[in-house]
Amino acid sequence: MFGVDDGEHLQFVTPQGRVIFTQDEDFLDLHWKMKHSGIAYAHQRTPMRRIIEGLTLIYEAMTEEDMENHVEYL
Numbered sequence: 001m002f003g004v005d006d007g008e009h010l011q012f013v014t015p016q017g018r019v020i021f022t023q024d025e026d027f028l029d030l031h032w033k034m035k036h037s038g039i040a041y042a043h044q045r046t047p048m049r050r051i052i053e054g055l056t057l058i059y060e061a062m063t064e065e066d067m068e069n070h071v072e073y074l
Contacts, residue, residue, distance in 0.1 A: 010036045038067030042074040
């Protein structure tokens, strides 16, 4: 979905119940403007190991309801 704005990305994944992982701060603003199934955010300088560990923890410990309209910072 290259060239598509961030809001369209959220609109695409939300009906599927998917959490979107991003390092784009613009999604943090969209969090307040749109309903979504969850955003996992990591700063650009976050080490890959920490990202993988954080995403794994989200998968293992959080439910769909936990992530609904929620941003998890990695």
